[in-house]
Amino acid sequence: MKHVIHALGLAVLATGTAPAMAETTFDQIKVEAGEKLYDAECRRCHAPDSEHDSYGPPLNNVIGRGAGTVEDYDYSVALEASGIVWTPAALRAWMEDNDGFMPGTKMRHVGIEDRTVQDFILAYLDSITTQDNSAISD
Numbered sequence: 258m259k260h261v262i263h264a265l266g267l268a269v270l271a272t273g274t275a276p277a278m279a280e281t282t283f284d285q286i287k288v289e290a291g292e293k294l295y296d297a298e299c300r301r302c303h304a305p306d307s308e309h310d311s312y313g314p315p316l317n318n319v320i321g322r323g324a325g326t327v328e329d330y331d332y333s334v335a336l337e338a339s340g341i342v343w344t345p346a347a348l349r350a351w352m353e354d355n356d357g358f359m360p361g362t363k364m365r366h367v368g369i370e371d372r373t374v375q376d377f378i379l380a381y382l383d384s385i386t387t388q389d390n391s392a393i394s395d
């Protein structure tokens with residue numbers, strides 16, 4: 258990790274502007290960190306695709322998805338009737354205090370309040386969202 262940052266620093270010095278590579282690499286680091294955090298905090302209940310068994314609904318394509326809309330998943334009434342869309346802001350509120358955000362959900366409280374941890378998990382969720390969600394800004 259140190260080496261990567263050092264190398265990027267030199268590249269910035271050499272060109273005077275941040276090269277396009279730097280952004281790609283930074284985004285990749287966020288996704289990789291997000292995947293580790295997802296594995297630690299979410300994976301035991303949420304498959305990242307529909308092929309694997311999952312106690313909670315699979316979370317691929319969750320950004321921009323209507324809440325409670327994975328076919329064949331047995332949601333709580335609260336979640337199914339909520340009518341919300343999973344924007345990044347809604348996902349932050351959910352990670353922070355899901356049962357406060359939506360009383361009656363059957364997802365156990367996770368309580369991720371650290372915004373940076375939320376950022377990383379969102380970067381990972383975005384990487385497993387393949388549908389077009391460019392209309393979703395926040």
Ligand code: HEC
Nearest residue numbers: 298299302313314324325326327332333336362363364365
């Ligand atoms: C202990 C198991 C468990 C853990 C850990 C868990 N979840 Fe859940 N999650 C669930 C269950 C069960 C539901 C369905 C809730 C309902 O129907 O009320 C759910 C629902 C969701 C939904 C709604 C999806 C939809 O299709 O509407 C999102 C988003 C979500 N979880 C994100 C996360 C994230 C992100 C993490 C990790 C930070 C996480 N969950 C950790 C069990 C879990």
